[in-house]
Amino acid sequence: MNTVFINEKLTSGVSLIAEQLPNFHSVTVGIWVGAGSVTESPEENGISHLIEHMLFKGTKKRTAKQIAVDVDNIGGQINAFTSKECTCYYIKVIDEKLDAGLEILTDLFCNATLDATELEKEKGVVLEEIAMSNDNPEDAAMDLISSAFFEGCSLSKTIIGPPENIKRFSRDDLVSYMQRYYTASNIVVAVAGNFDEQTLKDSLERHLVDVNKNTLELPAFSDCGGFSAQSGFQVNKREIEQVHLCMGMPCFNIRDKKRFALNILNNVVGGSMSSRLFQKIREEMGMAYSVFTYPALYRDTGMYGVYAGTMAGNAEKVTEMILNELTIVKKDGITQDEFLQSKEQLKGSMILSLESTSSKMSAIGKALLLTGSVYSDEEVLKMIEDVTYDEVMEVADYCIDLSHLTLTGVGSISDEASLKSIVKLSGAQI
Structure with a gap:
C-alpha cells in the first residue's frame, strides 16, 4: 500500500508532516525546532540543550x-533531544489517547514557565551531564573530532556547551533565545501512526495556538556553506587504558542525493559487522572492540568519519590499518559482490529501522525540517536500488580524501610524533 502523507501549514504557521500507519495501534508526535548548537553564538553555546531540559x-x-504523572496516566512515553541543528520534543501514546497526549506535549512546548528557581536546580543537572560526558572518552573523542574538523564553522561547538556558559544563563537569556528561534516558521510537527486526519488537525489547531509568530532571522555564524575542511591533528591526553581515535574527511550536505551512494559505500568500509574495517581490525587482528565509519551530514556541509577504540600500544598499528584500507578503497574500489550485498543490507536495515511509529516520526520530521523534502519508503528504496556502482566509486573518490584528513585521539598517546609519521607514510596530510 502506498504511503499517505499529510504535508501542510497549520493556522499557527507551523508545518505539519504526518504519515498514516493504519496497522499500528500507537501514534508518535514530535515537535521539531530548527535550533541547536549551530544557532548559538559562542556565548550562548549550550542554551538549546538547557531549554530542552527546562x-x-x-x-x-x-x-x-x-x-x-499525566503521561503515565495515559500509558505514554515523553522525551526530547537536542542535536547540532535541531531540538525535538516527542510523545508516544496508544492511538485512542492521541488528543490527551497532544494536549500534554503542546502544553509544555507553548506554556513552560521557565521558573528561575527550577532553572538553578536544572543547571546542576546539566552540569552533572557535562561531567558524565567528559568522563566518557568516546564522547570526548566525538566532540574533539567535531571541534577540530569543523574549526571556524558553527558545527564545531558542542551540543551540551561549556560549564561556564551553563552557570551564567539566566531566565531572560532563555526567553530571548526562544523568541528568536522558537518561531512558527522554524517549527515542524511530525506525526506517525494510526490516526484520523481531520481529528488530528482539529486537535493540533485547538492545542497548538500560543506559538511565537516572530520572523526567523538565522545568524550568519550558523551558515557553514562556505566551510572548507583543512588537515589537522589534535590529541587529548588522558591516563586511560584505551586510545580513542577519530578521523574526519570532507563530505557533502544532507540534501545531496549522493547520500544513498555514500550509505552503500559506508556499509562496505566500516558501517556493518561484515565491513572491511570491522573484519580486519576486530575479527582478524583482535585490536578493537569498537571500530566503525559514519557519515555526519548537515544542512550546509558534512564529514565522513572513522572511529576506533584500541589499547594504547595498538594505536599506531590500528591507524595504519585504517588508512591503508581507505587508500585501497579509493584506489581499487569495492567489489561488485560488496556493492550488491551492501544495497540489500541497506534496504533491509531501513525497513527494519522504520517498523515503529517513533522511528517513522523521527525520519519524516528531521527530513522536512533539515531538507525541506520527505520521501515515502517506496521512493527511498527505489533511490537506493537505482544507485550505480560508478556512483559509489565517485563518492569514494570524493569522501575518502586523505589530503584533507583530520586525526584526533583521546587517551594515553605517548608519542605524537610517531603517530603523525604513520599518517604521513600513508600519503595523508595533517
Whole structure:
C-alpha cells in the first residue's frame, strides 16, 4: 500500500508532516525546532540543550511531577533531544489517547514557565551531564573530532556547551533565545501512526495556538556553506587504558542525493559487522572492540568519519590499518559482490529501522525540517536500488580524501610524533 502523507501549514504557521500507519495501534508526535548548537553564538553555546531540559520543569497548569504523572496516566512515553541543528520534543501514546497526549506535549512546548528557581536546580543537572560526558572518552573523542574538523564553522561547538556558559544563563537569556528561534516558521510537527486526519488537525489547531509568530532571522555564524575542511591533528591526553581515535574527511550536505551512494559505500568500509574495517581490525587482528565509519551530514556541509577504540600500544598499528584500507578503497574500489550485498543490507536495515511509529516520526520530521523534502519508503528504496556502482566509486573518490584528513585521539598517546609519521607514510596530510 502506498504511503499517505499529510504535508501542510497549520493556522499557527507551523508545518505539519504526518504519515498514516493504519496497522499500528500507537501514534508518535514530535515537535521539531530548527535550533541547536549551530544557532548559538559562542556565548550562548549550550542554551538549546538547557531549554530542552527546562520545558519539562513545569507549565502554567502543570508542575514537573504532574507532567510525568499525566503521561503515565495515559500509558505514554515523553522525551526530547537536542542535536547540532535541531531540538525535538516527542510523545508516544496508544492511538485512542492521541488528543490527551497532544494536549500534554503542546502544553509544555507553548506554556513552560521557565521558573528561575527550577532553572538553578536544572543547571546542576546539566552540569552533572557535562561531567558524565567528559568522563566518557568516546564522547570526548566525538566532540574533539567535531571541534577540530569543523574549526571556524558553527558545527564545531558542542551540543551540551561549556560549564561556564551553563552557570551564567539566566531566565531572560532563555526567553530571548526562544523568541528568536522558537518561531512558527522554524517549527515542524511530525506525526506517525494510526490516526484520523481531520481529528488530528482539529486537535493540533485547538492545542497548538500560543506559538511565537516572530520572523526567523538565522545568524550568519550558523551558515557553514562556505566551510572548507583543512588537515589537522589534535590529541587529548588522558591516563586511560584505551586510545580513542577519530578521523574526519570532507563530505557533502544532507540534501545531496549522493547520500544513498555514500550509505552503500559506508556499509562496505566500516558501517556493518561484515565491513572491511570491522573484519580486519576486530575479527582478524583482535585490536578493537569498537571500530566503525559514519557519515555526519548537515544542512550546509558534512564529514565522513572513522572511529576506533584500541589499547594504547595498538594505536599506531590500528591507524595504519585504517588508512591503508581507505587508500585501497579509493584506489581499487569495492567489489561488485560488496556493492550488491551492501544495497540489500541497506534496504533491509531501513525497513527494519522504520517498523515503529517513533522511528517513522523521527525520519519524516528531521527530513522536512533539515531538507525541506520527505520521501515515502517506496521512493527511498527505489533511490537506493537505482544507485550505480560508478556512483559509489565517485563518492569514494570524493569522501575518502586523505589530503584533507583530520586525526584526533583521546587517551594515553605517548608519542605524537610517531603517530603523525604513520599518517604521513600513508600519503595523508595533517
